[in-house]
Amino acid sequence: KAGVTQTPRYLIKTRGQQVTLSCSPISGHRSVSWYQQTPGQGLQFLFEYFSETQRNKGNFPGRFSGRQFSNSRSEMNVSTLELGDSALYLCASSSSGQPVYEQYFGPGTRLTVT
Amino acid sequence: GESVGLHLPTLSVQEGDNSIINCAYSNSASDYFIWYKQESGKGPQFIIDIRSNMDKRQGQRVTVLLNKTVKHLSLQIAATQPGDSAVYFCAENSGGYQKVTFGTGTKLQVIP
Numbered sequence: 001k002a003g004v005t006q007t008p009r010y011l012i013k014t015r016g017q018q019v020t021l022s023c024s025p026i027s028g029h030r031s032v033s034w035y036q037q038t039p040g041q042g043l044q045f046l047f048e049y050f051s052e053t054q055r056n057k058g059n060f061p062g063r064f065s066g067r068q069f070s071n072s073r074s075e076m077n078v079s080t081l082e083l084g085d086s087a088l089y090l091c092a093s094s095s096s097g098q099p100v101y102e103q104y105f106g107p108g109t110r111l112t113v114t
Numbered sequence: 115g116e117s118v119g120l121h122l123p124t125l126s127v128q129e130g131d132n133s134i135i136n137c138a139y140s141n142s143a144s145d146y147f148i149w150y151k152q153e154s155g156k157g158p159q160f161i162i163d164i165r166s167n168m169d170k171r172q173g174q175r176v177t178v179l180l181n182k183t184v185k186h187l188s189l190q191i192a193a194t195q196p197g198d199s200a201v202y203f204c205a206e207n208s209g210g211y212q213k214v215t216f217g218t219g220t221k222l223q224v225i226p
Contacts, residue, residue: 004157033214043158043203043216056213090157103214105157 004106018079025093032074037088086113126223133191137204144206149189153200199224
């Protein structure tokens with residue numbers, strides 16, 4: 001069974017631009033969560049989607065948004081990029097609709113903002 | 115605010131010895147705890163979890179202990195191997211579906 005895939009793996013953007021990251025969950029998984037990982041703040045929860053609906057959201061500004069498609073694939077978008085948005089963005093999928101279940105992480109997208 | 119933190123940023127262990135990684139949490143409403151392992155260049159990998167109605171859970175070479183009285187969590191790795199070298203995170207959930215709060219991480223270095 002293929003794992004969670006994220007594209008692209010690496011990305012360099014300029015301040016003020018916007019970016020879209022993609023995540024394909026494990027086949028059959030309906031929950032997709034996004035996390036931001038930085039050396040200073042560690043791993044922080046962004047949001048979680050289940051069956052195309054956002055179920056939970058972390059404490060990030062509105063510049064961070066996401067969506068989920070009917071095939072469970074998910075995208076996250078960051079608008080008006082800031083230097084502080086440079087981070088590893090991780091996607092995790094889960095098979096269960098129950099509150100908190102084993103999550104499988106992808107390798108992440110490394111975003112660098114210059 | 116609520117937080118999940120780790121006592122030691124780096125832990126060096128001799129190959130074959132047992133490792134103990136500690137974690138403190140502050141949210142008394144946390145009811146589910148998870149340990150993750152993250153190797154360089156990879157996403158976190160689930161190791162073991164424990165619910166708040168338990169105080170111990172064992173897996174293959176790993177044991178998680180939960181002490182709710184002092185809000186402390188630990189991961190024990192038996193017979194540590196070079197492949198165990200990674201950053202270990204504890205994480206907790208307090209009922210918000212997949213909203214998981216991660217600790218800061220402990221780097222485990224295994225000395226051959």
